[in-house]
Every structure is written in C-alpha cells, then in structure tokens.
Amino acid sequence: MPHEPVRSIVIVGGGTAGWMAATYLARRLAHLRLAITVVDSSAIGTVGVGEATVPAIRDFLRAIDLGESDVLRETEGTIKYGIRFDGWRADGHRFFHPFGLYGVGSGGVAFHHYWLKLNAAGQAGPLADYCLATQLARHGRFLPPADQPANDLGVFDFALHFDAAKFAHLLRRLALANGVTHIDARIDHVARDGETGLLQAVTLADGREIAGDLWIDCSGFRSLLLGDAMGVPYIDWRHWLPCDRAVAIPCVAAPGDPLPYTIATARSAGWQWRIPLRHRTGNGYVYCSDHLSDDEAEATLLGTLEGEPLAAPNRLRFTTGHRARFWDGNVVGLGLASGFLEPLESTSISLIQSGLERFVALFPDRGFDPRLAATYNRQSVLEFERLRDFLFLHYWSNRRTGEPFWDRMRGIEPPEGLQVKIDAWRSGGEFVRYEWDTFQDHSWLSMYAGFGDLPARHSPLADQCETADLAGTFARMREAIGRTLALSEPHGDFLRRSVGA
Incomplete structure (x- = not known):
C-alpha cells in the first residue's frame, strides 16, 4: 500500500534489544501515534551478558529521556x-x-x-x-x-x-509508561503474504493472532523473523574471528570500590572479561572451541574468580558474522537476530542503538520502498565490517608466541x-x-x-x-x-x- 503510513509495529523478543527498540521508537515516533507491541515469552531466556557499553549509550539515554543517575541506581551500575x-x-x-x-x-x-x-x-x-x-x-x-x-x-x-537484566526491566517500565503494549506469549507460527512476501501476522501458542505493518526482530540468535521466516542467510566470519563459545559466571565483588573500567585478560584460547558492578562482578571467558573444551574453559574461569560464584555457569555458542540483509521487506533485525560480534569492545548495545537511529532516519511507509532497505543494509554491513576489522586487529597484533590459538591468529x-x-x-x-x-x-x-x-x-x-x-x-x-x-x-x-x- 504505497504512501499509506505505518500504523503498527510489532517487536518480537524482549531483552535488551527488544526493550531498547520499544522505548526508542515510542519516544522518537510519538507524533505518529503508532501502536507498538512487544511480544516475548518469559519462559524463553535471554543472553543477558551485555553489561559494558561505549559512550554512545549516553546519547541513547538522552533520546529516551532517561537520566544517567537513574540508570546507575536501578541497574547497580x-x-x-x-x-x-x-x-x-x-x-x-x-x-x-x-x-x-x-x-x-x-x-x-x-x-x-x-x-x-x-x-x-x-x-x-x-x-x-x-x-x-x-x-x-x-x-x-x-x-x-x-x-x-x-x-x-x-x-x-x-x-x-550495568546489570543487563535490570537495564531491560528499567526500559520495559519506561516503554509501558509510554504506551507500548506487552504480550507475554510464545510464537508458534509466522505468516507471510503469498504475493508480496511481506510478513503479515504471528500466531501465539494460545491461538491468538497478532498482525502488524512493520516488524522488528529481536528474537536473539534464533532470528525467528529475519532468519527463519524471511530466509535471510547468515554470513560467517569465523575465519577472522574464530572464537565461538563463551561461559559467563557472576561472582561476589572484591572488597573496596568498583573500578571505573572493564578488564579484558588474554587466556590460552581467547580472553576473559571482568565487569565491575556495585552488587557483583561480571565474568566471562570467550574462547575458540578448536583449541579449548567447554569444561576446560569453565574450569579456567572458575579458577580465576575474585569471589564466590553467584550463579551457575551460563554457556553460550555463537558464530561471528551477520545476516546478509538487516532489513528485508517489512522486517528489520536488531541485536543478535541480525548478527553477532564478540563483546571484546562492548559494541553489542551500540549496534542496537545505531541500527535504531538509522532505521528512524529511513522510516518507511507501507509501500516499504526497497531503496530504503538497500541504504540501511549497506550502512549496517559497513558498520559491522569496520568493527570486525578493529576486533581482529586485537588478535592479529598479539605477540603471545608458542600458544596454538594466538599463533594461528597472527598468521591470518x-x-x-x-x-x-x-x-x-x-x-x-x-x-x-x-x-x-x-x-x-x-x-x-x-x-x-x-x-x-x-x-x-x-x-x-x-x-x-x-x-x-x-x-x-x-x-x-x-x-x-x-x-x-x-x-x-x-x-x-x-x-x-x-x-x-
């Protein structure tokens, strides 16, 4: 329907990406009086380990009228x-x-x-x-x-x-206060229009059908809409960034005031993060499964914690890269649904933010002019490639001789x-x-x-x-x-x- 305005947006998936999208779109597009709905299931967990950011996060907070002190207070930041x-x-x-x-x-x-x-x-x-x-x-x-x-x-x-789960909860409250509708349900089926290929509706586990003009896929690694329903393939970058596993374990913080910086420590087959919060310390080991087993990685991380573990180890598997298209038809992918770059420089949240900013600048009507999507996709791919190169430089520049993983990285x-x-x-x-x-x-x-x-x-x-x-x-x-x-x-x-x- 060319030139008819978009009247409804459905965001599939909560977590950091989903609630960032909900709050940002509700504020930036408030004058359009859109119906914005978030559909996610509390029975499906989120990754929830993105706890470090880059300075752009403060621009995002200003855009949604959220004070930095409020975020620090509510998220143990x-x-x-x-x-x-x-x-x-x-x-x-x-x-x-x-x-x-x-x-x-x-x-x-x-x-x-x-x-x-x-x-x-x-x-x-x-x-x-x-x-x-x-x-x-x-x-x-x-x-x-x-x-x-x-x-x-x-x-x-x-x-x-900040505590990523607490940050998502804070954004959820703000989104609901700004008129966003939340549906806690699992999606069983996704329907596309047979002629246009556009996504039409999703059917929930209880039989309800949710329709929408525009869809934001924040379903995480599953990529339920962009990957599964729209069939957009994934471009694999493990050649340059072969780390494909992580294990995360929060622990009791060391005595004294938290440090005002993140620590990334090189390990035998990857690196370990340390993120200081007020109530605990976030820890994780990002590693390459070609050179280290899951059990060995977990043992290494447990052996280096500064305090008692506060939760069971959370093991993650991933493939560095991105979807061939970030915007396809009337579906836009954000966060893990669109691609993944390991958290070495804390860019996961900034990629969600920049994706939202670009999308709002190119906001479509119901005709979904493919030239808008092409512009968005070009910009998104370039941003991912530039970040990939910067991350790769960290590994390629190493001088840790005699260790198979690090020797391998210097040779790429x-x-x-x-x-x-x-x-x-x-x-x-x-x-x-x-x-x-x-x-x-x-x-x-x-x-x-x-x-x-x-x-x-x-x-x-x-x-x-x-x-x-x-x-x-x-x-x-x-x-x-x-x-x-x-x-x-x-x-x-x-x-x-x-x-x-």
Missing part, C-alpha cells in the same frame, strides 16, 4: 572510562584503550607525530600519560567531561557498566580494508578513515601503541618543533592533566553521592 587489556601483547604486559584523546597537536600536526619524535629520542614517556581518561581510570576517579574543554587535553567521555591475512589501515600506519603514522568507522583515531592509536606496533618514522611536519622544545611542552601537558585529575573525586564517592549507594 558503575562508570566506564575504557578497557584495560592484560596479557594481549605478552604475559605481564597491559595497556589501556580509553574513551578520550591523547595530548594536543600543533601547527596542523597530530599529537602522536610529536610523541613519536620525542619517543625516538627517549624523552616522551608512556602515551597513557597524555590521556585524561586513562589517568582517571588508573586512579579510580570520576570527573564529568567539560562541556567545552579549553583544549584537547580535556576531551574525554565515559560509558556505563587481514581483510583488505584493514591491511590498508595497517600499511598507512606502519609506513608513516597516518590513520585511514572509512565511512561508518565506529572507533576513531585515538582508539586505533591506543591499539597500535599498546601492542608496540609503531611506525617506521614520524611525519616530517613534526620537525618544525625542536626536540628540546617538545620535551618542555610535553612536561606541561602532563602537569595540566595532573591538575585536572586533582579536581576529580573517587569513583566510589561519586556513586554513593549520585545514586545513594
């Missing part, structure tokens, strides 16, 4: 300034990927070129000394980002850690687009930016420097400054960061003051 990587370069080595810039450039030359010049002279010091976000994390402090920083030294951001040829980035960096310290790159230059810099992969030379433009002058300038940068750090408060004090913890 904490602040996140980035991720500390332990043992990825080698046992005993660690580095930090911050949500913030490094240093201040000058004369049209990026800071890192001056750092490379001074580092070659043995006078630069660690790159981490020039990032405020890293220093806040390292010292366990909190400082709200300045609205208009005086210079790049003050540019940083933060994200949140990078995707072409990533190789172009690596070549530009290694030859001249330059960053290549692509459309729909999620992580910007400072994130790539933290990875390259963290793995000790420095370019053969700095830019000749950095030679406009003498080494002695640079040394003085760099010392003043460190002092300025120190003065700003002194204005911060302990992370635990902030949490107690802001959420009454």
Whole structure:
C-alpha cells in the first residue's frame, strides 16, 4: 500500500534489544501515534551478558529521556572510562584503550607525530600519560567531561557498566509508561503474504493472532523473523574471528570500590572479561572451541574468580558474522537476530542503538520502498565490517608466541580494508578513515601503541618543533592533566553521592 503510513509495529523478543527498540521508537515516533507491541515469552531466556557499553549509550539515554543517575541506581551500575587489556601483547604486559584523546597537536600536526619524535629520542614517556581518561581510570576517579574543554587535553567521555537484566526491566517500565503494549506469549507460527512476501501476522501458542505493518526482530540468535521466516542467510566470519563459545559466571565483588573500567585478560584460547558492578562482578571467558573444551574453559574461569560464584555457569555458542540483509521487506533485525560480534569492545548495545537511529532516519511507509532497505543494509554491513576489522586487529597484533590459538591468529591475512589501515600506519603514522568507522583515531592509536606496533618514522611536519622544545611542552601537558585529575573525586564517592549507594 504505497504512501499509506505505518500504523503498527510489532517487536518480537524482549531483552535488551527488544526493550531498547520499544522505548526508542515510542519516544522518537510519538507524533505518529503508532501502536507498538512487544511480544516475548518469559519462559524463553535471554543472553543477558551485555553489561559494558561505549559512550554512545549516553546519547541513547538522552533520546529516551532517561537520566544517567537513574540508570546507575536501578541497574547497580558503575562508570566506564575504557578497557584495560592484560596479557594481549605478552604475559605481564597491559595497556589501556580509553574513551578520550591523547595530548594536543600543533601547527596542523597530530599529537602522536610529536610523541613519536620525542619517543625516538627517549624523552616522551608512556602515551597513557597524555590521556585524561586513562589517568582517571588508573586512579579510580570520576570527573564529568567539560562541556567545552579549553583544549584537547580535556576531551574525554565515559560509558556505563550495568546489570543487563535490570537495564531491560528499567526500559520495559519506561516503554509501558509510554504506551507500548506487552504480550507475554510464545510464537508458534509466522505468516507471510503469498504475493508480496511481506510478513503479515504471528500466531501465539494460545491461538491468538497478532498482525502488524512493520516488524522488528529481536528474537536473539534464533532470528525467528529475519532468519527463519524471511530466509535471510547468515554470513560467517569465523575465519577472522574464530572464537565461538563463551561461559559467563557472576561472582561476589572484591572488597573496596568498583573500578571505573572493564578488564579484558588474554587466556590460552581467547580472553576473559571482568565487569565491575556495585552488587557483583561480571565474568566471562570467550574462547575458540578448536583449541579449548567447554569444561576446560569453565574450569579456567572458575579458577580465576575474585569471589564466590553467584550463579551457575551460563554457556553460550555463537558464530561471528551477520545476516546478509538487516532489513528485508517489512522486517528489520536488531541485536543478535541480525548478527553477532564478540563483546571484546562492548559494541553489542551500540549496534542496537545505531541500527535504531538509522532505521528512524529511513522510516518507511507501507509501500516499504526497497531503496530504503538497500541504504540501511549497506550502512549496517559497513558498520559491522569496520568493527570486525578493529576486533581482529586485537588478535592479529598479539605477540603471545608458542600458544596454538594466538599463533594461528597472527598468521591470518587481514581483510583488505584493514591491511590498508595497517600499511598507512606502519609506513608513516597516518590513520585511514572509512565511512561508518565506529572507533576513531585515538582508539586505533591506543591499539597500535599498546601492542608496540609503531611506525617506521614520524611525519616530517613534526620537525618544525625542536626536540628540546617538545620535551618542555610535553612536561606541561602532563602537569595540566595532573591538575585536572586533582579536581576529580573517587569513583566510589561519586556513586554513593549520585545514586545513594
């Protein structure tokens, strides 16, 4: 029905993806007076281990008029300034990927070129000394980002850690308050129109039929609508990202205030996450089943917990990749129903968010012009590919020799687009930016420097400054960061003051 407006949206699946979609669409499309329904079954569990985010989550919260302090309070949340990587370069080595810039450039030359010049002279010091976000994390402090920083030294951001199940419950309450209808039932059958191929209705286990104009598939790995009903195939990326298993176990938190960052620790066949919440610590081991059994992974994780387990181990199986199309006909997939990238950089929730933002910008009528879907699909595939490349770089750059999994990862040829980035960096310290790159230059810099992969030379433009002058300038940068750090408060004090913890 070309040009007739969409009047109803049915979201299949609750959990984080389903309730994010419900709250966001109810707020952003409120003027359209749509009927929005969430159909999920309380008898079907959710994955529920997405507990770390990136700073974009704060944009999402603003879009749905949800305060950060409310989220922290209701979800046992904490602040996140980035991720500390332990043992990825080698046992005993660690580095930090911050949500913030490094240093201040000058004369049209990026800071890192001056750092490379001074580092070659043995006078630069660690790159981490020039990032405020890293220093806040390292010292366990909190400082709200300045609205208009005086210079790049003050540019940083933060994200949140939270209990994913509590976050979904909070979103559910907000969605229902905004007029969303919730049906707790299992879906037994999905019906498509024989002529148009569009999805028409679902039949519930109790015999009820739910019809809708537009469908959002948030059914998790099952991909009930996009994968099963619409028949959209899955593109497998295990060649580049072969980890295909995870086991998750929450435990009692260690004494003291929670750290304001995530920790990712390299293990023999993958890596282990540590996510600090106020009421517990989230832990998980992401691994490759070619190199480690499920029982061995579980034993390793149990042996490294900082406190008593709070739940039985939750074992997960997955295939990294994505559906060939994220939007097909009148069905849009979000979250695990559309694809999966392992949680190494905490991008699962941000992918749901960006998918919603793109979809609202391209919101269709009941004609479902295929050009809208084609645009959406192109953007979604590019976003997934860019993230895949960034995640792969973590594995490919490792120097953990003598371990079959890590030796294997170093031997895999990078995707072409990533190789172009690596070549530009290694030859001249330059960053290549692509459309729909999620992580910007400072994130790539933290990875390259963290793995000790420095370019053969700095830019000749950095030679406009003498080494002695640079040394003085760099010392003043460190002092300025120190003065700003002194204005911060302990992370635990902030949490107690802001959420009454």
